[in-house]
Amino acid sequence: MNLTLKVWKQKNKDVRGSFETYQVSNISSEMSFLEMFDVLNEQLVHEGKEPIAFDHDCREGICGMCSMYINGRPHGPWHGTTTCQLHMRAFKDGDTIVVEPWRANSFPVLKDLIVDRGAFDRIIQAGGFISVNTGNAQDGNNIPIEKEKADQAFAAAACIGCGACVAACKNSSAMLFLSAKVSHLALLPQGAPERKTRALKMIAQMDKEGFGACTNTGACEAVCPKEISLDNIARLNKEYLGAAATIDK
Amino acid sequence: MLDSKIPPGKLEEKWNDYKGHVKLVNPANKRKLEVIVVGTGLAGASAAASLGEMGYRVKAYCFQDSPRRAHSIAAQGGINAAKNYQNDGDSVFRLFYDTVKGGDYRSREANVHRLAEVSVNIIDQCVAQGVPFAREYGGLLNNRSFGGTQVKRTFYAAGQTGQQLLIGAYQALERQVALGNVTMYSRHEMLDIVKIDGKARGIICRNLITGGLERHFGHAVLLCSGGYGNVFYLSTNAMGSNVTAAWKAHKKGAYFGNPCFTQIHPTCIPVTGDHQSKLTLMSESLRNDGRIWVPKKKDDPRKANDIPEDERDYYLERRYPAFGNLVPRDVASRAAKERCDAGYGVGTTKQAVYLDFKYNLINKYGRTEAGKQGIENPDQETLIRLGKEVVKEEYGNLFDMYEKITGENPYEVPMRIYPAVHYTMGGLWVDYELMTSVTGLYALGECNFSDHGANRLGASALMQGLADGYFVIPYTLGNYLADEIGTKPIPTTHEAFVEAEKAVADRINKLMSIKGKQSVESLHKRLGKIMWEKCGMARNEKGLKEAIEEIRALKKEFWSDVRIPGEINEMNPELDKANRVADFIELGELMCLDALNRAESCGGHFREESQTEEGEALRHDDRFMYVSAWEYKGDSDWNLNKEELNYDVIKPTQRNYK
Ligand SMILES: Cc1cc2nc3c(=O)[nH]c(=O)nc-3n(C[C@H](O)[C@H](O)[C@H](O)COP(=O)(O)OP(=O)(O)OC[C@H]3O[C@@H](n4cnc5c(N)ncnc54)[C@H](O)[C@@H]3O)c2cc1C
Numbered sequence: 001m002n003l004t005l006k007v008w009k010q011k012n013k014d015v016r017g018s019f020e021t022y023q024v025s026n027i028s029s030e031m032s033f034l035e036m037f038d039v040l041n042e043q044l045v046h047e048g049k050e051p052i053a054f055d056h057d058c059r060e061g062i063c064g065m066c067s068m069y070i071n072g073r074p075h076g077p078w079h080g081t082t083t084c085q086l087h088m089r090a091f092k093d094g095d096t097i098v099v100e101p102w103r104a105n106s107f108p109v110l111k112d113l114i115v116d117r118g119a120f121d122r123i124i125q126a127g128g129f130i131s132v133n134t135g136n137a138q139d140g141n142n143i144p145i146e147k148e149k150a151d152q153a154f155a156a157a158a159c160i161g162c163g164a165c166v167a168a169c170k171n172s173s174a175m176l177f178l179s180a181k182v183s184h185l186a187l188l189p190q191g192a193p194e195r196k197t198r199a200l201k202m203i204a205q206m207d208k209e210g211f212g213a214c215t216n217t218g219a220c221e222a223v224c225p226k227e228i229s230l231d232n233i234a235r236l237n238k239e240y241l242g243a244a245a246t247i248d249k
Numbered sequence: 250m251l252d253s254k255i256p257p258g259k260l261e262e263k264w265n266d267y268k269g270h271v272k273l274v275n276p277a278n279k280r281k282l283e284v285i286v287v288g289t290g291l292a293g294a295s296a297a298a299s300l301g302e303m304g305y306r307v308k309a310y311c312f313q314d315s316p317r318r319a320h321s322i323a324a325q326g327g328i329n330a331a332k333n334y335q336n337d338g339d340s341v342f343r344l345f346y347d348t349v350k351g352g353d354y355r356s357r358e359a360n361v362h363r364l365a366e367v368s369v370n371i372i373d374q375c376v377a378q379g380v381p382f383a384r385e386y387g388g389l390l391n392n393r394s395f396g397g398t399q400v401k402r403t404f405y406a407a408g409q410t411g412q413q414l415l416i417g418a419y420q421a422l423e424r425q426v427a428l429g430n431v432t433m434y435s436r437h438e439m440l441d442i443v444k445i446d447g448k449a450r451g452i453i454c455r456n457l458i459t460g461g462l463e464r465h466f467g468h469a470v471l472l473c474s475g476g477y478g479n480v481f482y483l484s485t486n487a488m489g490s491n492v493t494a495a496w497k498a499h500k501k502g503a504y505f506g507n508p509c510f511t512q513i514h515p516t517c518i519p520v521t522g523d524h525q526s527k528l529t530l531m532s533e534s535l536r537n538d539g540r541i542w543v544p545k546k547k548d549d550p551r552k553a554n555d556i557p558e559d560e561r562d563y564y565l566e567r568r569y570p571a572f573g574n575l576v577p578r579d580v581a582s583r584a585a586k587e588r589c590d591a592g593y594g595v596g597t598t599k600q601a602v603y604l605d606f607k608y609n610l611i612n613k614y615g616r617t618e619a620g621k622q623g624i625e626n627p628d629q630e631t632l633i634r635l636g637k638e639v640v641k642e643e644y645g646n647l648f649d650m651y652e653k654i655t656g657e658n659p660y661e662v663p664m665r666i667y668p669a670v671h672y673t674m675g676g677l678w679v680d681y682e683l684m685t686s687v688t689g690l691y692a693l694g695e696c697n698f699s700d701h702g703a704n705r706l707g708a709s710a711l712m713q714g715l716a717d718g719y720f721v722i723p724y725t726l727g728n729y730l731a732d733e734i735g736t737k738p739i740p741t742t743h744e745a746f747v748e749a750e751k752a753v754a755d756r757i758n759k760l761m762s763i764k765g766k767q768s769v770e771s772l773h774k775r776l777g778k779i780m781w782e783k784c785g786m787a788r789n790e791k792g793l794k795e796a797i798e799e800i801r802a803l804k805k806e807f808w809s810d811v812r813i814p815g816e817i818n819e820m821n822p823e824l825d826k827a828n829r830v831a832d833f834i835e836l837g838e839l840m841c842l843d844a845l846n847r848a849e850s851c852g853g854h855f856r857e858e859s860q861t862e863e864g865e866a867l868r869h870d871d872r873f874m875y876v877s878a879w880e881y882k883g884d885s886d887w888n889l890n891k892e893e894l895n896y897d898v899i900k901p902t903q904r905n906y907k
C-alpha cells in the first residue's frame with residue numbers, strides 16, 4: 001500500500017518543531033508500524049536526508065520505549081497494543097497517518113518523536129519499592145498470598161511505564177501509572193509496612209514534576225496498552241486518604 | 250597463564266569456604282570506593298542495587314531512557330531454582346547436573362554448582378521485593394517445567410517473568426538512587442575502558458542526548474551489558490542489544506570466551522519478508538503444553554486442522570520419547586531444521602513447523618477444570634472453553650502477541666514456529682570471581698561466558714544474571730577492592746582518560762567523514778545473512794572459511810562506504826547504530842574463527858563434519874575439552890588461550906534425551 005505520513009520533526013529540546021510530510025510506497029500489511037518507519041528512514045538516508053528519530057527497543061510490547069501518538073491516539077488505533085505491536089493491517093492504501101510525540105509538559109521533547117520520561121523514574125524513587133536489602137529475605141513460601149490478590153498485584157505490575165496514559169489525559173495526569181505501582185505493592189503483604197507513606201511521597205513527587213490532577217475522564221485506561229484498570233486509581237485514592245488521615249492525627 | 254581461581258576443596262563446599270575466607274572492606278572504606286556498573290538488566294540492576302546497599306559509591310549506565318527498559322524486561326517463560334517445592338526429586342545437585350549436561354559438558358563445574366546453590370536465595374529475595382510470581386490456590390508459589398529437565402523447578406509470572414524480575418531489581422536500584430548511593434546515567438553509551446597501570450579505572454561514554462563524550466572514574470568496572478545475538482541482525486534480542494561494551498573491553502585485553510557458542514531457540518515466529526526487523530520468541534514454556542509436529546506427507550496442502558491425527562509426525566516425541574517436546578533447545582532446533590530441509594515444512598515459506606495446543610487444552614486443562622467444577626461427561630465444546638481459560642491465564646500475553654503479529658488465533662489453529670537466534674553462551678572470559686583477564690574489570694550476566702557451556706537450558710539466564718548481581722559479585726568484588734582502599738580517585742584529567750577519549754572521538758569523526766552510499770542498516774543485514782548462513786544452526790569448514798573472507802570484505806566496504814546522516818554533537822540514532830555495527834563486524838569474524846577452530850559438535854555448535862549416525866552432535870572430549878579464550882592482538886589477529894575443563898564430579902557422556 002501507499003501512504004502519506006505527517007510526522008513531527010524537532011531538532012532538539014530548545015527549538016520549535018513542525019510537521020513534515022513524507023510518502024511511502026509498497027508497504028506490506030504484514031509489516032509492523034515501526035518496520036514501516038524503518039522503510040521510511042532507509043529511504044531518507046538514501047536521499048541524503050535526516051531520518052526520523054523515535055524510541056524503540058524490544059519491539060514486543062514490553063519495554064515501554066516506543067511512544068508514538070498516531071492519528072490522535074497514543075499507540076494508534078488498536079486496543080491494548082503498543083506502537084511496536086501495531087501492524088500495517090490496521091491501515092489501508094491511500095491513508096494519511098499523522099504521527100506526533102507524547103505531548104505533556106513533564107515529558108519534554110528531545111528530538112522528533114523522542115521525549116524525556118525521567119519524571120517516571122523519579123516518581124518510583126520517591127517510594128515505588130519495598131525496602132528490603134539483598135540477603136534479608138525469608139523463604140519465599142513463608143509468605144502465602146491469596147491467589148486472587150497475587151493475580152491482581154500482577155495485573156497492576158504489568159505497567160510498562162510507557163506514558164501513554166499521560167499523553168492521552170487532557171490534564172497530563174500520571175495517576176494511572178502511579179496507581180498501578182501503589183496497587184501492586186499495597187496488595188501484597190510484603191508492601192504493608194511502607195503503605196502509609198508510599199502513596200503520599202509518590203503523589204508529592206508527581207505534583208512536583210508538574211503532572212496535572214486526575215478528573216476521572218478515563219482517557220488513560222482507554223489507551224493503556226497493558227489495560228491497566230481505573231480500579232487502581234480508586235485504590236490509590238483510598239490509600240492516600242487513609243494515609244493522610246493517620247498522618248494528620 | 251589462565252587462572253580460573255577455582256577454590257580448592259570439595260565441590261559442594263567451595264563457595265561456602267570462599268565466602269568464609271574472602272577479604273572484606275569495612276563500611277568507612279566502602280564509602281571511598283567507586284564502582285562503575287555498565288548495564289541495568291537483571292545482572293547490572295541487581296549488582297548496582299546490592300553494592301549501593303553495601304555502601305559503595307556506584308555509578309550505573311544504560312543506553313535506554315530508563316534502567317527499567319533493559320532487554321531483560323522481555324524474558325518470558327521463567328527462572329529456575331532448586332527449591333524442590335513440588336517434591337519431585339529436585340535438589341541443588343540435580344540443577345547443577347542438568348545445567349552441566351544441558352551445556353554439553355563445556356562449562357565449569359565449580360561455577361555451575363555455585364549457581365545452583367544460590368538459585369534458592371534468588372526466589373526468596375524476589376518475593377521479598379514484591380515480585381508477583383504465579384501462585385497456587387493455597388497461596389504458595391507455583392512452578393512449571395522447562396526443556397532439558399524432568400522436574401518442575403521454574404518460577405514464573407505468566408509470560409512476563411523477566412519484566413517482573415527486572416522491575417523488582419529496578420525498584421531496588423531506584424531506592425538506592427534516592428538514597429544517593431547510586432548515580433544513574435541513562436541514555437549513556439560506554440564506548441571505551443580506561444586502563445591505568447594495567448587496571449580498569451574508568452570508562453569513556455557518549456551522552457546520547459547531546460552527543461558529548463564524558464570521562465568517568467571507578468576503582469572497578471563491571472560490565473553487565475548483555476549478549477551479542479544481534480550480530481545475526483535478526484534475533485529475538487531487543488533492537489539495541491549490542492556487543493560494543495564487551496568488544497571494547499576485549500580490545501583492551503579482556504579475553505573473549507567461546508564466541509561461537511550461540512543459542513538458536515526452536516520456537517519463534519517465522520520470518521515473513523525482507524522488511525523483518527526482529528524476531529519474536531514464543532516462550533519455551535509453551536512446549537509444556539504445545540506439541541510440535543509436521544505433516545507426514547511432503548508439501549501437504551491441507552490446513553493444519555484438516556490433517557488427521559495419524560497423518561501428523563510428532564517428530565520430537567518420535568525421536569526422543571523420554572523428553573519428548575521438552576528436549577533442550579539445540580536439539581529441538583536442529584530437529585525442526587532437519588524436517589524443513591527434508592521438505593516437510595509448513596506455511597508459505599515452508600520454513601516453519603506447528604506448535605499445537607489443542608490436545609492439552611482439551612485433555613489436560615479442559616478435563617481437569619471440568620473435574621474441578623463437577624461437570625460430568627463434558628462435551629468437546631465445554632472442554633475447549635474450560636481449557637482456553639486456563640491456557641489464557643498461563644500464557645495469555647504470548648497468545649495475544651502471536652495474534653497481533655500473524656493475525657491468526659492460536660487458540661484455534663496451531664502456531665507456526667521456526668528457530669531463531671536467541672542467546673549467546675559465549676562472552677567475556679571470567680574467572681570464578683567474575684573478573685576478566687583485565688584486573689579490576691568484571692563481567693556479569695549474559696555478557697560473560699561462564700555458566701552455560703555450549704548450550705543454555707531455558708530459565709537459566711535470569712537465574713544467572715541475578716545470581717551474579719545479587720549473590721556473587723557482592724563477595725568477590727570485595728576481595729579485590731580490599732586492596733584498593735589506599736587508591737585515591739584518579740582525576741579524569743589523567744592522560745589515560747585523555748587518550749582514551751581522543752581515540753573514541755577520532756573513531757566517531759572517521760565514521761562521520763566517510764559519507765558513503767550505504768546505510769548502516771543495510772550493511773548490518775548483510776552481516777547477519779553471512780552469519781546465519783555460515784555460522785548459524787549448522788557450520789562446516791568450507792562455509793566458515795568463506796564467511797571470514799566475506800566479513801573482511803564487508804568490513805572494508807563499511808569503512809569506505811557507510812553513510813551516517815546528522816551531526817556528532819546531537820542525538821543521532823544512526824551514529825549510535827554505526828558504532829555498534831562496526832563492532833559486530835569484527836566480532837563476526839572472531840565467531841567464525843572460533844567455530845572453525847572447534848572441529849567438534851557440542852551443544853548449540855554443530856559442525857556438520859562431526860555428528861553421530863543419527864545426526865546428533867558428536868563431541869571430541871580428547872581434543873576440545875577446553876574453553877577457547879581469545880586474546881586480541883590487532884586487526885583480524887587473535888591468539889588462542891585454552892582453559893582446560895576438569896570434571897571431578899560428573900562424568901561426561903554422550904548426551905541422551907531418548
Ligand atoms: C525474548 C527473550 C525471552 C527470554 N526469556 C527468558 C526466560 O524466560 N528465562 C531466562 O532465564 N532467560 C530468558 N531470556 C534470556 C535473558 O532474558 C537474558 O539472557 C538476560 O535477561 C540478560 O540479562 P543481562 O542483565 O545480562 O543483560 P540485558 O538485560 O541485556 O541488559 C544489558 C544492559 O546493558 C546496557 N548496555 C549495553 N551496552 C551498553 C553500553 N555500551 N553502554 C551502556 N550501557 C550498555 C543496556 O542498556 C542494558 O541496560 C530471554 C531472552 C529473550 C531475548
Ligand code: SF4
Binds near residue numbers: 161224228
Ligand atoms: S499505566 Fe498503561 S499507559 Fe500508563 S505507563 Fe503504565 S502501561 Fe503505559
Ligand code: FES
Binds near residue numbers: 063083084
Ligand atoms: S519497543 Fe518495547 S514496548 Fe514497544
